[in-house]
Amino acid sequence: MSGDYSRDSFDARRHFSAVRMQQGRVALDADWNEQGAIMDRRSRAQTVDVVGRHGVPRETPDGFRISIAVSAGHRTLRIGRGRIYVDGLLAENHGRTPFRFDLAVAKGDGRGALGVLAEAIGSPSIDYFKQPYWPGPAALPTGDGPHLVYLDVWQREVTAVEDADLLEPALNGVDTTTRLQTVWQVRVLPNVGADATCATPEAALAGWTARTRPSAGRLTTHLDPTSQPTDPCLIATSGGYRGLENQLYRVEIHRGGPPNGTATFKWSRDNATVATTVEEVISTTTVRVASTGRDSVLGFARGHWIELTDDRREFAQQSGAMLKILEVDYESQRLTFTAPIPANLLPSGIGGNTLAARRTRIRRWDQTGIIRDANGAVVVDLDAGEATGAIEVPEDSSVAIVLENGILVSFSGGWFRPGDCWTFAARSIDGSVQTVEESPPQAIHHHYAPLALISFPDEVIDLRSPFNPITGGVQVCSALSVDADGRSRPLRAGMEIPTNLLADGLRVLVRDSVDADSVNEASLFVTTEIPYRLPPPYAGAGNGAVVAYHSVVLPAEVTLVGDGVLGWRPFSQTLAFLADVLQHDVPRLGNVRFDREFEVFDHGGPPSDWGTAPGNIVVQTNSAAGTSSAPQARPLPTMAVHRYRLKESAVYVGLTVDDSLSGSVGLVYNWLSPNDFSLFVGREVWVPVGYSGAYASLVMSHAQISGGQIVAGTQVDQTVYGTENPRRITFDIKRSDNSLLFGCSALFRSGGSVSEQRLGFPVVPQLIPGSRLGVLTAGTGSARFTGLKVVFGNEPPAILIPAGSASRLLSRLVLKRSLLRISSGTSSAPLGGAFASPVPEADFETWFWLVPPTPAYYGYGGSSDYLGIGGGRLMMAARQ
Numbered sequence: 001m002s003g004d005y006s007r008d009s010f011d012a013r014r015h016f017s018a019v020r021m022q023q024g025r026v027a028l029d030a031d032w033n034e035q036g037a038i039m040d041r042r043s044r045a046q047t048v049d050v051v052g053r054h055g056v057p058r059e060t061p062d063g064f065r066i067s068i069a070v071s072a073g074h075r076t077l078r079i080g081r082g083r084i085y086v087d088g089l090l091a092e093n094h095g096r097t098p099f100r101f102d103l104a105v106a107k108g109d110g111r112g113a114l115g116v117l118a119e120a121i122g123s124p125s126i127d128y129f130k131q132p133y134w135p136g137p138a139a140l141p142t143g144d145g146p147h148l149v150y151l152d153v154w155q156r157e158v159t160a161v162e163d164a165d166l167l168e169p170a171l172n173g174v175d176t177t178t179r180l181q182t183v184w185q186v187r188v189l190p191n192v193g194a195d196a197t198c199a200t201p202e203a204a205l206a207g208w209t210a211r212t213r214p215s216a217g218r219l220t221t222h223l224d225p226t227s228q229p230t231d232p233c234l235i236a237t238s239g240g241y242r243g244l245e246n247q248l249y250r251v252e253i254h255r256g257g258p259p260n261g262t263a264t265f266k267w268s269r270d271n272a273t274v275a276t277t278v279e280e281v282i283s284t285t286t287v288r289v290a291s292t293g294r295d296s297v298l299g300f301a302r303g304h305w306i307e308l309t310d311d312r313r314e315f316a317q318q319s320g321a322m323l324k325i326l327e328v329d330y331e332s333q334r335l336t337f338t339a340p341i342p343a344n345l346l347p348s349g350i351g352g353n354t355l356a357a358r359r360t361r362i363r364r365w366d367q368t369g370i371i372r373d374a375n376g377a378v379v380v381d382l383d384a385g386e387a388t389g390a391i392e393v394p395e396d397s398s399v400a401i402v403l404e405n406g407i408l409v410s411f412s413g414g415w416f417r418p419g420d421c422w423t424f425a426a427r428s429i430d431g432s433v434q435t436v437e438e439s440p441p442q443a444i445h446h447h448y449a450p451l452a453l454i455s456f457p458d459e460v461i462d463l464r465s466p467f468n469p470i471t472g473g474v475q476v477c478s479a480l481s482v483d484a485d486g487r488s489r490p491l492r493a494g495m496e497i498p499t500n501l502l503a504d505g506l507r508v509l510v511r512d513s514v515d516a517d518s519v520n521e522a523s524l525f526v527t528t529e530i531p532y533r534l535p536p537p538y539a540g541a542g543n544g545a546v547v548a549y550h551s552v553v554l555p556a557e558v559t560l561v562g563d564g565v566l567g568w569r570p571f572s573q574t575l576a577f578l579a580d581v582l583q584h585d586v587p588r589l590g591n592v593r594f595d596r597e598f599e600v601f602d603h604g605g606p607p608s609d610w611g612t613a614p615g616n617i618v619v620q621t622n623s624a625a626g627t628s629s630a631p632q633a634r635p636l637p638t639m640a641v642h643r644y645r646l647k648e649s650a651v652y653v654g655l656t657v658d659d660s661l662s663g664s665v666g667l668v669y670n671w672l673s674p675n676d677f678s679l680f681v682g683r684e685v686w687v688p689v690g691y692s693g694a695y696a697s698l699v700m701s702h703a704q705i706s707g708g709q710i711v712a713g714t715q716v717d718q719t720v721y722g723t724e725n726p727r728r729i730t731f732d733i734k735r736s737d738n739s740l741l742f743g744c745s746a747l748f749r750s751g752g753s754v755s756e757q758r759l760g761f762p763v764v765p766q767l768i769p770g771s772r773l774g775v776l777t778a779g780t781g782s783a784r785f786t787g788l789k790v791v792f793g794n795e796p797p798a799i800l801i802p803a804g805s806a807s808r809l810l811s812r813l814v815l816k817r818s819l820l821r822i823s824s825g826t827s828s829a830p831l832g833g834a835f836a837s838p839v840p841e842a843d844f845e846t847w848f849w850l851v852p853p854t855p856a857y858y859g860y861g862g863s864s865d866y867l868g869i870g871g872g873r874l875m876m877a878a879r880q
Contacts, residue, residue, distance in 0.1 A: 002157055002159070002250060002271045002272045002273055003157060003159060003177075003178035003271070003273065004175075004270070004271065004273040005029055005030065005033065005248055005271060006028060006029055006030050006246070006248060006425065007030050007248055007423075007425035007434065008030070008033070008248075008423055008425075008442070009030045009031070009033075009034045010033070010034045010037035010038065010041075012041055016034070016038055017038065017042070018035065018038065019031050019032075019034055019035040019038065040180075043088070044087070044088025044089065045088065046088075047085055047088040047090075048087060048088045051085050051467055052465060052467065053086070053087055053449075054084065054085060054086045054087070054151075054449035054464075054465055055084070055085050055464075055465045055466065055467040056082065056083070056084050056085075056464045056465065056466050056467070057082075057083055057085075057466075057467060058466065058467070059083070059116075060081070060082025060083045061082070061466065062080035062081060062082050062124065062125075063080055063081070063082020063083045063084050063092075063093065063464075064079060064080055064082065064084045064091070064093060064151060064186070064451055064464065065079075065080030065082075065125075065451075065452075065462065065464065066078070066079065066080070066149045066186075066451050066452035066454065066460055066462070067080075067125070067460060068454060068456065068457070068458055068460060069127075071127060075140060075456065075457075076127055076128050076129060076140070077127075077128035077140070077149065077186070077188075077454075078125040078126070078127065078128070079093055079125055079126050079127075079128060079131070079186050080093065080124065080125050081093050081094065081095040081121065081122065081123065081124050081125060081126070084151065084449065084464070086151060086153045086184075086447045086448070086449045087153075087447040089153050089154075089155065089182055089447055090182060091151065091153045091182060091184040092182075093126060093184075094120070094121055094122050095121055095122025095123040095124065095125070095126060096122045096123045096126050096130065097122055097123070098122065098123075099120040099121065099122045100120065100121060100122075101118075101119075101120060102114055102115025102116070102117060102118065102119055102120070102121045103115065103116070103118055105121065128140070128186060131185060131186060133183040133184060133185055133315055134185045134186075134315050134316075135311060135312045135315060135358070136312055136315075136316060137185075138187070138188070140188060141188060141190035141191065143190065143191060143456075144455055144456045144457075145190070145191065145192075145453075145454055145455035145456055145459075146191075146192055146193070146194070146196050146453045146454065146455045146459075146461075147188050147189065147190045147191065147192060147453070147454050147455070148188070148189040148192045148196075148205055148208065148450060148452075148453060148463075149186060149187070149188050149189075149450075149451045149452045149453075149454055150186075150187055150188075150189060150448055150449060150450045150451055151184055151185070151186055151187075151448065151449045151450075151451055152184065152185045152186075152187055152446055152447075152448055153182065153183070153184045153446070153447045153448075153449070154182075154183060154444050154445060154446045154447065155180050155181065155182050155183070155443075155444070155445075156180075156181055156183055156314070156444065157178055157179070157180055157181075157443075158178060158179045158180075158181045159175075159178045159273075159275070160175050160178075161275045161276065161277055161361050161363075162311075162359055162361070163179075163359075164277075166178070166179065183315070185315070186451065188454075189205070189207050189208060189211055190207075191206065191207075192205040192206045192207065192208065192453070193205060193206050196453060197453070197461070197477075197509065198453065198461050198462075198463055198477035198478065198509055198511065199477060199509040199510065199511065199562070199563065199564035199565055200564075201513075201563060201564075202450060212446070212448045213415070214417075214440075214445070214446075215253075215256075215413070215415060215416055215417040215420045215440070215441050216413035216414045216415045216416070217253065217263075217393075217411065217412075217413040217415065217416035217417070217420050217440070217441060218411065218412045218413045218438045218439060218440060219251060219409055219410070219411055219412075219422045219436055219438075219439055219441075220409065220410050220411075220412070220436060220437050220438055220439070221407065221408070221409055221424050221433055221434070221435065221436040221437075222374070222400050222407075222408040222409065222410065223239055223240055223241065223406055223407065223408070223431075223433055224239060224374075224402075224406040224407075224408060225239035239406065239431075240406060240430075240431030240432065240433075241405055241406050241407060241426045241427065241428065241431045241432060241433050242405040242406045242431065243269075243404070243405040243426060243428055244428055245428060246425070246426065246427050246428055246429075247269045247270065247425070247426045248270070248271045248423055248424075248425050248426075249267065249268070249269055249271075249403065249407065249423065249424055249425075249426060250267060250268045250270075250271045250272050250421060250422070250423050251265055251266075251267045251403075251409055251421065251422050251423075252265060252266055252267070252268075252272070252419065252420065252421040252422075253265050253393075253416045253417065253418055253419065253420040253421070253441075254266050254307075254319045254322070254390040254418065255319060255390065255418060256415075256416050256417045256418040256420075257415070257416060258414060258415055258416075259393040259394060259395045259397075259411060259413075259414075259416070260395050261392055261395070263392070263393040263416040264388070264390035264391060264392050264393060265390060265391055265393055265411075266305070266307070266322070266365040266367055266389070266390050266391065267365065267366060267367055267403055267409075268364070268365050268366050269366050269404070270298065270366075271423060272363055272364070272365065273298075274293060274298050274299065274300070274363070274364040275361060275362060275363040275364065276289045276290045276291045276292070276293075276300075276361065276362055277289065277290045277355075277359070277360065277361050277362075278290075278308075278355050278360040278361060278362060279333075279355065280355070281341070281346060281347075281355070282334060284340040284341055284346070285326075285336055285337050285338075285339070285340050285341065286334055286335070286336045286337075287334065287335055287341070287362075288332065288333055288334050289333050289334075289335055289362060290333070291333065292328055292330050292333050292335070300325060300328055300335060300362075300364060301325065301328060302325055302326065302327060302328060303324070303325065303368060303383075304324070304325045304364055304365075304366075304368070305322055305323070305324055305325075305364075305365050305367060305368065305382065305389040306322070306323055306324075306325060306335075306362050306363060306364050306365065307319070307320040307321070307322055307323075307362070307363045307365060308320050308321045308323055308341060308345055308360070308361075308362055309321070309345075309360075309361060309363070310345065310358040310359055310360040310361065311358055311359045312344075312358055313345070317418065317419070318418060319418045319419070320345075320363075321341065321342045321345055322365075322388055322389030322390055323337040323338070323339060323341070323389070324337060324338045324339070324387075324389060325337060325338075326338045335362070345360065347360070365389070366404075367382060367389075367390075367391055367403075368382055368383075369381070369382055369383055370382070370383070371391050371401065371402070372401075372402050373394070373399050373400060373401055373402065374399070374400040374401075374402065374408055379391060379392065379394075379401060380392065393411045393416060394410070394411060397410060397411060397412035398410070405426075406431075407426065407433055412438065417441075419443070419444045420441035420443075420444075421441060421442055421443055421444075422436055422439060422441065422442055423442060424436045449464075449465075450463040450464075451463055451464055452464075461477075463477075463511075465511065474510050474512050474514070474815075474817040474820050474822070475510060475511045475512065476508060476509070476510055476815060476817070476844040477509040477510060477511055477564075478490050478491070478508075478509050479491040479506060479507065479508050479509075479813055479844075479846055480506065480507040480508075480509065481495070481497055481501070481502075481504075481506055481507075481848075482501055482504035482505075483501065484498075484501065486504075488507065491506065491813070491846055491848060492846075492848075493846050493847055493848070494847065494848065494849070495848045495849070496797075496808060496848070496849045496850075496851045497811075497848055497849070497850055497851065498797075498850075498851050498852065498853050499575055499578045499579045499582060499850055499851070499852065499853050500575070500579075500853035502570060502575060502578070502850065503569075503570070503572075503575055504569075505556075505567055505568050505569030505570065506526070506567070506568045506569075506813060507561065507565055507566065507567055507568075508524060508565070508566040508567075508568070508813070508815055508844070509564060509565055510564050510565075510566065510820075511564060512564065512822050513563055513564060513822065514560060514564070514566070514820050514821065514822065515820070515821040515822065516560040517821070518819060518820045518821040519558060519559065519560045519566055519820065520558055521553075521556070521558050522816060522819060523558065523566075523815065523816050523819040523820055524558045524566050524568050524813075524814070524815050524816070525553050525554075525556070525558070525568070525813075525814055526553070526554045526556065526568060526570075526811055526812065526813050526814070527551050527552060527553050527554065527811060527812045527814065528551070528552060528554055528578070528809045528810065528811040528812075528850060529549040529550070529551055529809055529810040529811070530549065530550045530551075530552055530581065530809070531548075531549055531581075532547060532548040532549065532550050533547065549810075554570055554574050554578075554811075555570065555571050555573075555574050556568050556569055556570040556571060556574065557569045557570075557571070566815070568813070578809065578850055579852070579853055581809065582808070582809065582850065582851065582852045582853075583852055592612060592616055592803050594610060594611050594612050594618075594640075594803065597642060597643060597800075597803045598610065598618070598640040598641060598642055598643065598774070598803070599640070599641050599642075599643060600638070600639070600640050600641075601638070601639045601641065601674050602625065602626075602636075602638045603636040603637070603638070603639075603674070604636065605625065605626060605627060605628060605636040605638065606622065606624040606625050606626075606627065607622065607625065608620055608622050608625035608626070608638035608640075608777070609621045609622040609625065610638075610640045612803050613784065615802055616801075616802035616803040617658075617784055617785060617786045617801060617802055617803075618640060618775060618784075618785040618788075618801050618803060619782060619783065619784050619785070620638065620640070620777045620780075620782070620783045621781075621782045621783075623662075623663070623779065623780060623781050623782075624779070625638040625777060625778075625779075626638040626663070626664070626776065626777050626778030626779055626780075627778060627779040636778070637664065637666070637679070637681075637776040637777065637778040638776060638777055638778070639668050639671075639677075639774050639775070639776045640774055640775050640776075641668060641671050641772050641773070641774030642772055642773050642774055642788070642800045643772070644772065644773065644790075644798065644800055645770050645771065645772055646767055646768065646769055646770065646771050646772070646773070646790065647769060647792055648769040649792040649793040649795075650735070650767040650769075650790055650791070650792055651734065651735045651791055651792065651793060652732070652733065652734050652735070652790065652791040652797075653667070653669060653732075653733045653767065653773060653788075653789070653790050653791075654730060654731065654732050654733075654787065654788070654789050654790075655667040655730065655731040655775065655785065655787065655788050655801075656728065656729075656730050656785070656786050656787035656788075657682075657728070657729045657730075657731075657775075657783060657784065657785055657786070658727065658728050658784045658785075658786045659727070659780075659781070659782060659783055659784045661682065661683070661684045661698070661725050661726055661729065661780065662684060662725070662779075662780050662781050663683065663684065663777065663778055663779035663780030663781070664681050664682065664683035664684075664776075664777065664778040664779060664780060665681070665682055665683075665729070665775070665776065665777050665780060665783050665785075666679055666680055666681030666682055666701075666731065666775070666776045666777075667679070667680040667681075667731040667733075667773070667774075667775060667776075667788075668680075668772075668773060668774035668775065668776055669733065669767065669771070669773055669774075670704075670764075670767065670768045670771045671771055671772040671773065671774055672768070672770075672771055672772075675705065675706075675707055675708040676705060676706055676707070677704075677705050678702070678703070678704045678705065678714075678764065679701070679702065679703045679704075679705070679776065680700075680701075680702055680731050680733065680742065680761075681700070681701045681702075681703075681776070681778075682698055682699070682700050682701075682729050682731065682744065682746075683698075683699050683701065683778075684696050684697070684698065684699075684725065685697045685698075685699045685719070696724060696725050697719050697720070698719070698720040698726055698729070698746055699717050699718070699719050699720070700717070700718050700719075700720060700742075700744050700757070700759055701715070701716065701717045701718075702714065702715065702716050702742065702759070702761040702762065703715040703716075704764075713762060714762050716760070716761050716762060718757070718759050718760060718761075720744065720746055720757050724748055725748075726746040726747060726748055727747055727748070728745075728746070728747040729744065729745070729746050729747075730744060730745045730746075731744055732744065732745075733767070735766065735767060738765060738766075739763045739764060739765060739766075740763075740764040740765070740766065740767065741758070742758070742759040742761045743757065743758050743759060744757055744759060745757075773788065773790065773800060775788065775801070785801050786801065786802075787799075787801055787802075788800040788801035789801075797851075799851070799852075808849040808850060808851045809849065809850040810847065810849060811847065811848055811849065811850050812845055812846070812847045812848075813845065813846050813847075813848070814843055814844070814845045815843060815844040815845070816843050817842075817843055817844060818843070
């Protein structure tokens with residue numbers, strides 16, 4: 001709380017760098033303490049200049065990392081072990097028991113010890129409700145959010161009253177030194193705004209400014225120039241301090257708020273060092289204490305106002321309860337008060353709720369009797385029955401309050417915080433008082449750092465600022481891409497992005513405001529690897545083997561989209577080029593083995609001839625496969641079933657067949673065994689026209705096979721009229737509510753026309769998790785299956801044909817942080833000089849795959865406006 005000092009002599013404006021001791025001189029506590037203050041100020045300033053206002057070192061990357069967890073059936077947060085620097089203060093989370101020697105704990109990657117400081121470290125994280133410096137944390141918000149999790153860091157002074165371990169037993173409990181302790185609390189600011197992201201400036205978060213604003217309170221000391229006695233026989237005394245002892249006065253705000261009767265203060269002539277611990281609660285008005293004081297001057301007496309508090313009150317950032325002493329029993333060391341002790345300061349004695357655990361303590365303050373202002377007007381009578389023990393801060397800043405012995409203080413400013421305090425020395429030898437003029441509070445100063453944006457039940461956006469041994473200027477939060485539903489998603493390394501979704505561009509979020517003039521094609525760009533094939537005459541048959549990849553920068557528009565948001569959007573010709581490469585030039589060195597990907601079932605019919613063609617498309621070239629030589633027997637399809645098994649979240653399956661149809665081709669789905677599966681088949685039927693000829697019609701069929709037999713009611717045929725053989729047919733299945741919807745599209749040669757149908761097949765409840773997909777033929781020529789894919793929720797589609805890995809291009813997004821300038825906040829006056837280019841740091845880079853365009857999914861309307869699943873894909877192909 002406060003130590004017994006002669007004065008505070010440190011002043012940063014004097015620029016002292018060290019205190020030098022001289023031989024044969026008196027050693028003063030003020031000199032010792034000033035040396036400590038000089039070094040502390042230097043350390044903090046240097047840390048802020050090098051690290052920044054807040055940052056987590058690479059040495060402890062999980063320091064104060066926030067995660068959402070459930071403990072004993074209740075929602076909670078976990079706080080990662082490690083260090084963070086906040087405004088130059090070092091806050092540390094050492095974890096909880098069991099503690100281990102850090103040099104003896106190996107890193108997870110096996111590279112050396114977990115720590116280097118040769119000290120004890122505990123568990124990897126701690127529970128939000130078990131913070132070391134917040135015995136009673138506030139409840140977590142009940143709403144989904146987003147909520148801001150932040151760190152509150154400050155320094156408090158610890159004496160032997162707060163921590164008895166500071167006493168040396170060999171000295172029989174003699175008080176020696178005090179300590180400054182850096183304490184921290186992880187707090188939550190609820191509902192900071194539905195649109196809040198990691199790029200949102202902190203000042204724009206709802207409630208942040210009010211929560212973190214510093215005290216506006218200011219204090220000025222005054223000396224009464226003369227003192228006119230009321231007795232005409234006495235001579236007026238000279239001005240100045242009239243006390244007989246040298247004192248260090250302390251003025252402290254008791255109740256915070258504005259100076260309109262809300263804010264109150266208390267004061268002490270001994271820096272509030274007359275204090276003791278409570279050893280026992282005798283009754284609601286009587287306690288036994290460890291000491292009633294050194295003597296009659298530095299002790300407790302009848303009529304004194306004391307503050308009763310404990311760690312719970314202090315760490316809740318609340319003042320204690322002011323009580324007036326009614327009686328002191330020096331022999332039994334008991335204090336009796338005029339009013340009962342508040343119930344929340346009476347521990348239950350159960351578990352850790354004891355006087356010792358809560359460190360319940362009493363501190364004396366020296367305001368008593370009638371308090372007057374400089375003009376002699378009564379401000380408050382502290383002996384009155386309704387007195388609270390504290391003095392109201394005057395609303396008028398010109399009103400000075402009399403303390404004692406010629407010392408007066410006045411207040412200014414619009415808002416005071418509990419614990420704001422000022423100290424000033426008074427000296428009897430010359431009647432001087434240390435000048436304090438419009439001074440901000442000397443303590444306690446809170447420092448804040450955002451840790452995470454959370455949205456329940458499980459979303460956490462990390463807002464910590466990591467730094468390497470020397471940090472640079474621009475911190476990248478994340479890169480974003482747009483998914484099939486138009487929502488922004490984090491761009492994870494290795495993710496697949498269809499080229500049509502790339503049209504919406506990419507976004508890079510940074511925590512700093514960036515000067516728009518520094519954002520251009522050089523500061524943010526995307527590269528992709530284009531395959532290079534052997535040209536004739538070296539290529540041999542086919543397209544030629546891929547022998548190299550050429551990295552190219554994709555032409556795009558690069559802009560500063562918003563505060564902290566950089567945008568990259570490719571030009572239309574860039575997308576057309578990428579789509580063409582992906583659809584017509586599969587970038588791989590060779591074809592995959594067909595039997596590694598597919599399993600063939602001929603059902604006892606003629607053997608099929610399945611395989612992979614250039615580009616890893618699947619072909620079947622035996623026209624007799626899938627037929628029967630027995631009269632009147634049904635054709636038996638031959639099937640190539642992929643070994644991939646469906647996950648539970650499958651929402652779409654699509655198949656494309658590119659060859660002219662002369663028999664039957666189709667899609668196998670919900671395959672569980674050779675005797676249990678479902679078929680979605682397209683077949684050619686010739687329809688006679690009068691006596692002179694016939695034309696081809698496309699008939700789409702559905703059937704479910706169970707136990708090797710067609711399930712009754714599942715075989716349905718539906719005709720799609722045409723005038724010639726289709727050269728491309730698509731089969732589309734989409735999950736909708738509690739059933740599957742079926743659609744098809746057919747592309748005919750003449751005029752590039754497209755015929756699309758929604759098919760009235762029987763209700764099929766779902767795509768079965770764990771089942772497999774495949775393709776089939778029956779009595780057709782060379783069948784070419786050019787695409788088979790399945791979509792799971794918002795994930796990129798799983799491509800099963802082309803066989804093997806999907807056709808894709810390796811791409812990289814690169815942000816040149818060293819080319820970006822930090823904005824000064826005004827477009828007319830960008831930062832220049834030494835700050836024009838921040839210290840270079842490692843560039844931000846992430847990689848992803850570009851894959852062929854995904855089908856456009858449409859709803860089902862009437863027959864006139866039906867497009868069907870995959871309609872957009874076919875329309876695009878028809879225009880090529």
